[in-house]
Structures are given as structure tokens and as C-alpha cells.
Amino acid sequence: MSTELLDTLVATVGAANVLTGGDLSAWEQDWRKRFRGRALAVVRPGSTAEVAAVVRACAAHGTPLVPQGGNTGLVGGSVPDGSGRQVLLSLTRLNRVRAIDPANLTLTAEAGCILQSIQDTAEAQGLLFPLSLAAEGSCTIGGNLASNAGGTQVLRYGNARELCLGLEVVTAQGEVWDGLAGLRKDNTGYDLRDLFIGSEGTLGIITAATLKLYPQPAAVMTALATVPSMEQAVALLQLAQARLGPGLTGFEVMNGFSLDLVRKHFPQLRQPLPPSDWTVLLEQSDTESDAHARQLFEGLLEAALEAGVITDAAVAETLEQSHAMWHLRESIPLAQAEEGLNIKHDISLPVSRIPAFVASTDAALSARWPGLRLVDFGHLGDGNLHYNVQAPAGQSAADFLRDQEHAVNTVVYDAVMAHGGSISAEHGIGELKRDELVERKSPVAMGLMRAIKGALDPKGLMNPGRML
Amino acid sequence: MSTELLDTLVATVGAANVLTGGDLSAWEQDWRKRFRGRALAVVRPGSTAEVAAVVRACAAHGTPLVPQGGNTGLVGGSVPDGSGRQVLLSLTRLNRVRAIDPANLTLTAEAGCILQSIQDTAEAQGLLFPLSLAAEGSCTIGGNLASNAGGTQVLRYGNARELCLGLEVVTAQGEVWDGLAGLRKDNTGYDLRDLFIGSEGTLGIITAATLKLYPQPAAVMTALATVPSMEQAVALLQLAQARLGPGLTGFEVMNGFSLDLVRKHFPQLRQPLPPSDWTVLLEQSDTESDAHARQLFEGLLEAALEAGVITDAAVAETLEQSHAMWHLRESIPLAQAEEGLNIKHDISLPVSRIPAFVASTDAALSARWPGLRLVDFGHLGDGNLHYNVQAPAGQSAADFLRDQEHAVNTVVYDAVMAHGGSISAEHGIGELKRDELVERKSPVAMGLMRAIKGALDPKGLMNPGRML
Numbered sequence: 001m002s003t004e005l006l007d008t009l010v011a012t013v014g015a016a017n018v019l020t021g022g023d024l025s026a027w028e029q030d031w032r033k034r035f036r037g038r039a040l041a042v043v044r045p046g047s048t049a050e051v052a053a054v055v056r057a058c059a060a061h062g063t064p065l066v067p068q069g070g071n072t073g074l075v076g077g078s079v080p081d082g083s084g085r086q087v088l089l090s091l092t093r094l095n096r097v098r099a100i101d102p103a104n105l106t107l108t109a110e111a112g113c114i115l116q117s118i119q120d121t122a123e124a125q126g127l128l129f130p131l132s133l134a135a136e137g138s139c140t141i142g143g144n145l146a147s148n149a150g151g152t153q154v155l156r157y158g159n160a161r162e163l164c165l166g167l168e169v170v171t172a173q174g175e176v177w178d179g180l181a182g183l184r185k186d187n188t189g190y191d192l193r194d195l196f197i198g199s200e201g202t203l204g205i206i207t208a209a210t211l212k213l214y215p216q217p218a219a220v221m222t223a224l225a226t227v228p229s230m231e232q233a234v235a236l237l238q239l240a241q242a243r244l245g246p247g248l249t250g251f252e253v254m255n256g257f258s259l260d261l262v263r264k265h266f267p268q269l270r271q272p273l274p275p276s277d278w279t280v281l282l283e284q285s286d287t288e289s290d291a292h293a294r295q296l297f298e299g300l301l302e303a304a305l306e307a308g309v310i311t312d313a314a315v316a317e318t319l320e321q322s323h324a325m326w327h328l329r330e331s332i333p334l335a336q337a338e339e340g341l342n343i344k345h346d347i348s349l350p351v352s353r354i355p356a357f358v359a360s361t362d363a364a365l366s367a368r369w370p371g372l373r374l375v376d377f378g379h380l381g382d383g384n385l386h387y388n389v390q391a392p393a394g395q396s397a398a399d400f401l402r403d404q405e406h407a408v409n410t411v412v413y414d415a416v417m418a419h420g421g422s423i424s425a426e427h428g429i430g431e432l433k434r435d436e437l438v439e440r441k442s443p444v445a446m447g448l449m450r451a452i453k454g455a456l457d458p459k460g461l462m463n464p465g466r467m468l
Numbered sequence: 469m470s471t472e473l474l475d476t477l478v479a480t481v482g483a484a485n486v487l488t489g490g491d492l493s494a495w496e497q498d499w500r501k502r503f504r505g506r507a508l509a510v511v512r513p514g515s516t517a518e519v520a521a522v523v524r525a526c527a528a529h530g531t532p533l534v535p536q537g538g539n540t541g542l543v544g545g546s547v548p549d550g551s552g553r554q555v556l557l558s559l560t561r562l563n564r565v566r567a568i569d570p571a572n573l574t575l576t577a578e579a580g581c582i583l584q585s586i587q588d589t590a591e592a593q594g595l596l597f598p599l600s601l602a603a604e605g606s607c608t609i610g611g612n613l614a615s616n617a618g619g620t621q622v623l624r625y626g627n628a629r630e631l632c633l634g635l636e637v638v639t640a641q642g643e644v645w646d647g648l649a650g651l652r653k654d655n656t657g658y659d660l661r662d663l664f665i666g667s668e669g670t671l672g673i674i675t676a677a678t679l680k681l682y683p684q685p686a687a688v689m690t691a692l693a694t695v696p697s698m699e700q701a702v703a704l705l706q707l708a709q710a711r712l713g714p715g716l717t718g719f720e721v722m723n724g725f726s727l728d729l730v731r732k733h734f735p736q737l738r739q740p741l742p743p744s745d746w747t748v749l750l751e752q753s754d755t756e757s758d759a760h761a762r763q764l765f766e767g768l769l770e771a772a773l774e775a776g777v778i779t780d781a782a783v784a785e786t787l788e789q790s791h792a793m794w795h796l797r798e799s800i801p802l803a804q805a806e807e808g809l810n811i812k813h814d815i816s817l818p819v820s821r822i823p824a825f826v827a828s829t830d831a832a833l834s835a836r837w838p839g840l841r842l843v844d845f846g847h848l849g850d851g852n853l854h855y856n857v858q859a860p861a862g863q864s865a866a867d868f869l870r871d872q873e874h875a876v877n878t879v880v881y882d883a884v885m886a887h888g889g890s891i892s893a894e895h896g897i898g899e900l901k902r903d904e905l906v907e908r909k910s911p912v913a914m915g916l917m918r919a920i921k922g923a924l925d926p927k928g929l930m931n932p933g934r935m936l
Contacts, residue, residue, distance in 0.1 A: 103820035245755030287713030455923035
């Protein structure tokens with residue numbers, strides 16, 4: 001039945017780009033090895049026109065499509081299911097930067113461009129593309145946009161959504177929508193761009209994007225500061241926002257246990273401050289000069305120290321020290337993996353509610369699971385915590401995950417909802433949280449989403465079973 | 469036939485809030501008096517629940533609804549048609565600020581709140597709500613969001629869209645979607661918020677919004693500068709962006725004729741600089757101090773003068789002088805109205821294309837209509853020009869408008885499209901540009917828009933005949 005489709009796909013993209021045999025695990029399995037499926041074929045088109053032709057061919061045969069970029073997602077949104085009936089559409093061959101316009105501060109890139117290569121292309125022009133996240137060396141901009149990726153500079157520059165001015169999309173009907181305008185203002189109709197961004201490939205396939213660039217900052221300052229409580233971490237955020245304004249580009253928080261884990265598993269990493277219940281990583285970007293940046297940054301930390309908001313601070317004196325501070329922060333998920341399986345969360349809350357959320361949820365979890373350990377860290381400036389749960393010391397992490405994950409999630413997500421938060425801040429829904437979404441999202445919102453899905457993808461062939 | 473509906477509406481919102489007789493021109497006519505209709509009734513609900521009940525009643529009777537805020541729109545999007553069959557739904561009684569959360573930098577306001585009252589509420593907490601436009605004393609936040617309003621600070625803070633974190637919406641079925649989350653990150657499904665923002669009431673009715681606030685700047689600097697050409701105006705923008713970064717909050721351009729008109733009709737307004745082909749208004753917001761702001765701002769202007777990018781500059785020394793400079797800029801549309809009827813445009817282009825667009829379009833228009841006068845001004849920092857056309861001196865402005873508007877628009881919009889621009893940057897589509905949109909927008913985009921409209925408003929009762 002599918003021979004005819006495969007013949008058409010081969011005729012469209014060439015035999016070398018239709019993979020049906022051998023080891024396809026690079027496409028069929030996610031990098032965390034939590035999701036594994038089997039594809040009818042891995043198809044690798046080389047142009048937008050080829051993507052459109054592939055979509056039309058699949059539509060004609062009623063064959064579902066799963067688009068994939070760098071396959072670095074965390075929610076099982078970009079690997080096929082186990083049916084062997086889905087075509088895995090890899091966008092990695094669409095990897096040209098089509099244009100860069102320094103006077104308009106825009107860059108147009110194809111979906112398969114690696115995020116880091118876009119950062120580098122901008123930097124070569126003295127400009128900044130500020131989207132930055134751990135997977136930047138292998139994730140693609142198409143995937144970043146399809147999942148509305150967040151990262152470490154959202155506080156100042158926004159999510160992937162806010163960094164995109166225009167899109168090129170292949171619709172479920174295999175038509176090409178050219179919405180690649182490099183415009184800051186455009187009120188000609190519904191906001192199709194933002195509908196496709198974050199839709200995880202369930203409405204159409206992003207093939208290219210026009211992105212916002214910024215001038216490179218003249219200086220960047222980084223510091224670690226210990227704070228006595230989450231309340232004081234929020235107070236420090238407010239103080240930093242008032243004093244640095246848009247100069248505050250990073251504000252990460254890490255609890256004591258998360259840095260303990262880094263200390264245990266990566267003892268070679270120097271930790272410039274003594275252990276504390278909470279440590280904050282601050283980053284300031286300055287448009288003027290090193291001297292100006294330092295004066296402003298040290299003024300902030302002195303004022304915070306004087307007010308008792310922080311108990312200690314270490315300012316990076318060199319770029320190397322700055323990288324080492326960020327490296328500490330980025331080592332937390334790795335240290336956690338070394339410690340054993342764990343239950344991950346990616347939640348967001350109004351910043352004002354975070355201290356109460358953390359206090360009451362910590363208490364509720366510890367009461368039910370004595371000795372349970374919390375790896376609590378994240379982008380406090382955006383209200384986004386990776387509030388992860390590790391089994392009590394001495395217990396089997398695998399058993400705990402298997403037996404308690406659902407119950408732990410219920411406690412955490414109930415608390416998130418009670419505080420006006422979200423169960424997915426930056427990782428998306430995919431397959432992992434699809435059922436949770438139905439339970440947690442308002443029925444009116446779900447109804448609107450289903451109506452839109454039905455209107456744009458009436459055959460239900462675009463990444464089915466994900467999100468909805 | 470409609471007695472039953474009117475009885476239901478009276479029972480829902482009270483007889484005092486269902487207006488069917490007397491002078492209803494405040495609701496039935498737009499403020500520029502270009503659009504005038506007749507409503508079946510003007511209905512003024514006092515709560516979200518009442519809005520939902522009104523929508524359900526109208527849906528049951530197949531009666532179309534036209535939502536209206538402050539009725540300050542420019543494209544005929546919020547007055548009823550002439551049929552006498554449409555219910556005009558006024559949101560002005562939904563005028564409570566429901567909450568303000570300084571630690572989360574958010575404010576939740578009902579749709580009928582006047583923009584200025586929201587600015588004032590934020591300011592009373594030492595915070596800034598940066599949406600700012602000429603109609604702010606009478607426009608409502610619901611209308612601002614429904615039309616994705618722009619204004620004078622988009623360069624730094626974005627359009628109304630970028631200033632909104634969450635919405636409450638009454639759907640076409642009369643259900644209430646509570647999406648009022650005050651979250652910077654939320655990847656739980658399709659971006660319904662941005663779909664309703666800018667949809668001009670054609671998909672549902674915005675009843676409340678959670679808005680972003682910012683710290684108040686410590687100092688604001690304003691200057692006028694003359695530049696020899698549009699090329700140099702763009703060069704000044706790039707220089708200012710590089711040196712001030714996010715501190716650059718305003719960058720307006722005005723051609724010589726637009727300031728000549730202000731000089732002619734408002735001679736009492738002092739113009740600090742001599743006439744020039746182009747004049748730029750710059751605004752810088754600083755998080756530090758007056759002294760720091762001045763040093764940075766004057767440094768920029770000196771560098772620009774030295775490089776020949778500007779020919780002269782005047783920096784406001786007092787708040788009064790700063791207001792006077794903005795007042796000059798804001799007087800252009802009024803001076804233009806004094807001069808007579810004219811053909812207005814609200815276009816956007818990639819900033820890098822503006823010099824070529826202006827040069828070639830000026831030439832094309834002048835060749836075809838010798839003596840034609842261009843009132844060219846706008847938000848150059850956003851690539852948004854109000855490229856308005858006034859009849860040649862001595863000709864009847866009314867005749868010119870009547871006879872030449874379509875031909876002039878064709879020349880201008882053809883050029884806009886050729887340069888990758890938009891025919892509506894910040895004013896929207898409404899009734900005014902609906903037909904133009906079909907001609908200019910890609911058929912694929914129009915198809916997607918119609919599919920969404922059909923899915924969310926299958927009976928076609930939400931602001932029919934607007935946008936689509």
C-alpha cells in the first residue's frame with residue numbers, strides 16, 4: 001500500500017534522502033531515550049518546494065507526518081510513534097541562512113539551521129541573536145520556533161516567539177505560506193505567525209524564519225550571589241530590574257541541593273561561594289563600556305548586601321570566570337542525571353507567587369515522601385522553575401520514578417494551578433504532557449485549540465497525537 | 469422579529485443599558501466621521517458574564533455583533549453597518565483595574581479601561597505601562613488589543629501585542645475563556661492570546677487583559693535633530709541603537725513639508741531648529757540618572773554631528789521643552805487636517821528599504837501628479853511611516869481625494885509590496901482596507917485566515933464584514 005508513496009517520495013527528494021532500512025535510531029529515538037518509535041521512512045527534503053511536495057504526497061495517501069529538527073526536544077514531540085506508518089520529515093537539509101540585513105536588524109534562516117550557527121552568523125556582523133539554550137550546538141531554529149524555546153536570556157529578549165518577525169510555512173495541504181516579512185509592525189490580518197510558533201508541528205511545517213537581531217553589548221558582567229531565602233531572591237530580582245532595567249539579561253536561581261550535586265559529581269568545578277540555601281546567577285549586558293558595566297553591577301551588589309538581600313557575592317573578573325559560573329548552572333541537569341533517574345518539571349508562576357509556591361510545595365512533598373530531595377533551579381527572572389524531584393537517598397531512583405511519578409506530578413501540578421501557573425513553561429507538550437494538558441487546561445481553551453486544529457489540518461496528519 | 473431579542477437584552481443588562489432611540493451617533497459614527505451606520509441597539513454590559521449572555525442571546529437570534537471600545541479607530545472597524553440589524557456592544561462599562569502585582573510587574577484590567585487610566589494606575593506604583601498613542605485619553609485597552617495598537621514607544625517595548633501576557637475572551641459561542649495568566653513563559657498549547665489580539669473583534673470579544681509593566685525610567689531625554697537625507701536618518705537610527713541599546717525609546721521622523729504645515733497652522737508652536745528636508749525626534753529612557761542620561765545622549769549627538777549624520781540638534785533642557793517637541797510631532801495630523809482632506813497611509817517597511825522606497829515613490833507620485841504634496845512622518849524606528857498625500861496647492865482637496873485616492877493608493881501600495889512592506893502597520897484593516905487586503909495578501913494567508921474564522925465563528929456573527 002505504501003510502495004506508491006515511497007516511490008513518489010524517492011522521485012521527490014532522491015533515493016539518498018528516503019531512508020527505510022538500517023539503523024534509524026538517530027531519528028526514531030529522542031536523545032533522552034524516553035521515546036522510541038518506528039518510521040515508515042525518514043525523508044530529508046532539501047528545499048521548501050520539496051517539503052511541500054512531500055506533504056502533498058503524504059496527504060494524498062493519508063499518511064501522517066512527524067517533522068523533526070535537531071531532535072533535542074524533551075517532550076517526545078519529534079519522534080514517530082510505534083506504528084511504522086508515520087513519515088519522519090527531517091528538516092536538517094534546509095540549512096541556509098538566506099539573508100542578513102544589518103540595517104533592519106534581521107536575519108532570514110531556513111528551519112534546519114543549527115541555533116549556534118545563526119548566533120555565529122550574527123556575531124560575524126557585530127550583531128546578536130540572543131536565543132541561547134543548552135542544546136544550541138545541535139538544535140535547529142525550526143524546532144526552536146515550533147516549540148517556542150526559552151533559554152537563558154528570555155528576561156530581556158523574550159522566548160523564540162518574541163525573536164521572530166516572519167515565517168515561511170508549508171500548510172497541511174502542502175501549500176507554501178510566505179510570511180517572511182522583516183517588519184516590526186504589520187496589522188494585516190490574524191497573527192498566523194504566532195499560531196504556528198509553539199504549535200509543535202501540528203498545524204503545518206515551519207521551513208524558514210526571519211529573526212530579530214540586536215547590537216552586540218559592549219560589556220557583559222556575571223556574578224554569583226547567595227541569598228538567605230526565596231523571598232530575598234525575588235527581592236534581588238526587583239532591585240536588579242529597577243537599577244539595571246533592560247541591562248539585566250540573566251537571573252537564574254539554584255537551590256542548595258542542586259549545587260551540592262554539582263559539587264559531588266563534578267568536584268573539579270570550582271564553586272566560588274560557600275553552600276547556601278539559595279544561590280543566584282546574575283548577568284548584566286551593557287551598551288557602553290566595561291568600566292560603566294562594572295560600576296553599575298558592583299553598585300547593585302553593594303546595595304543588595306547592605307540591605308541584607310544577599311549574604312555574599314562573587315563577580316567574574318574575566319570571561320573565563322563568567323563562563324565557569326554559567327557552566328556551574330548548566331551542570332545541574334548533568335549532575336542530576338549522574339545521581340540517577342528523577343522526575344522533571346518545567347513550570348512557570350507569577351514571580352510574586354514563587355516564594356509561597358516553593359515553601360508550600362516543598363513542605364507537601366516532604367510530608368508525603370520523607371527524605372525526598374528537590375533539585376530546584378531555573379530562570380527565576382521569567383518565573384520559570386525546573387522543580388525536579390529526586391528519590392530519597394538510599395532508595396532506588398528507578399523504583400521511585402516508576403511508582404511515584406504520577407503522584408508527585410499531581411502534588412506539583414495541583415500547586416502550580418492553585419498559584420496561577422503553567423505546567424509547561426518552555427519545553428512544550430508533545431506526547432509527554434498531552435494527557436496532563438487535557439486535565440489541566442480550561443475546556444474552553446481546549447475547544448478553541450481543537451477547532452483550530454480541525455480547520456487547518458482537517459485530515460489530522462500533522463504530527464498526530466502530539467499536544468492534542 | 470427582534471422584540472424577543474431586545475427583551476432578552478433588557479433582561480440581561482437592564483433597560484438603562486439597551487439604547488434604541490435618540491441620538492446614538494456617539495456609537496454609530498466613527499470620530500473622523502468617515503463611517504456611519506445604524507444599530508439595532510447599543511448594548512452596554514457591565515460584566516464579563518453579561519457580555520457572554522449578550523453574545524449567547526445574539527447567537528440564538530442570528531444577530532451580528534459589533535464590539536466597540538473608545539471608538540477611536542481609524543479603519544471603520546467598530547461602528548455598525550447601515551442595515552440596522554447589528555447590535556453595537558459597547559465595552560466601556562467594563563472599566564475596573566482588577567489587580568496590580570508589582571513584584572510580577574503585571575496589571576489586570578478590563579477591556580473598557582481607558583489607556584491613560586492604566587498608565588496612571590501603573591505610575592502610582594512607580595511603574596510604567598509603556599503603550600502610548602495620541603488617543604490615549606479616550607481609547608480603551610480592549611480596543612488597543614483588538615487592533616494591536618502601536619504608538620510611540622514600540623521601538624523599545626513593542627506593540628500592544630508584546631505588552632499583553634494574558635486575555636479573558638468571550639467566544640462566538642458565548643463561552644468565557646479565562647486566559648488571564650500573568651506568566652512570561654507558558655507553552656501549553658496554541659497561542660490563543662495572539663490570535664485574538666489584532667483580530668478586530670472578528671473571532672471573539674476581549675473582556676480583560678493581563679498587561680506587562682516596567683520600572684519607571686530614572687530620566688528621559690528628548691532631542692530634535694535635522695538630517696540631510698533619509699539615508700542619514702537611517703544611519704542615525706543605527707548609531708543610536710548601537711550606543712543606547714534598549715535606552716532608545718523613541719525615534720520619529722518628519723519631512724520638511726509636515727513641519728511647514730505645523731508652522732503655518734500653529735505658528736504659536738516654537739520650532740527650535742530651522743527647516744530641513746528631514747527632522748528626527750529622538751527619545752532616550754535611562755535607568756540610572758539625569759546626569760548619566762545627558763552624558764550618553766549628548767555623546768551620541770556629538771558623534772552624529774561629527775560624522776555628518778546630523779546637521780543640527782536641540783536637546784530639551786526641561787520636561788516642558790520635551791513635551792513641546794513631542795507636541796510638534798503630534799500636531800502634524802492636526803495641521804494636515806487644517807490644510808484639507810488628504811489621503812492617509814499607514815505603511816511599514818524593512819528599515820533598510822525605507823530610503824529607496826521614499827525616493828522612488830516620491831518621484832513616481834510627483835511625476836504623475838505634479839505639485840502633489842507629501843506629509844511624510846512616522847515611527848522610523850519601527851519602519852512605520854504615515855506617508856500621507858495632500859492635493860497640489862490650489863487644487864480642491866475634496867476633489868483630489870474623490871478622484872485620485874484609488875490611483876494614489878495603487879502607486880503607494882504597489883511600491884510597498886515591491887519593497888517587502890505592509891499596507892497596514894498599526895491601524896488595522898476594518899472596513900477601510902478589507903478589499904485592499906484581499907488584493908494584496910497572499911491567497912494562502914487569506915485561506916488560513918478564512919479557515920480560522922470559520923472554525924471559531926461558524927455563524928459569522930462577530931463583527932462581520934471587517935477584516936475578512
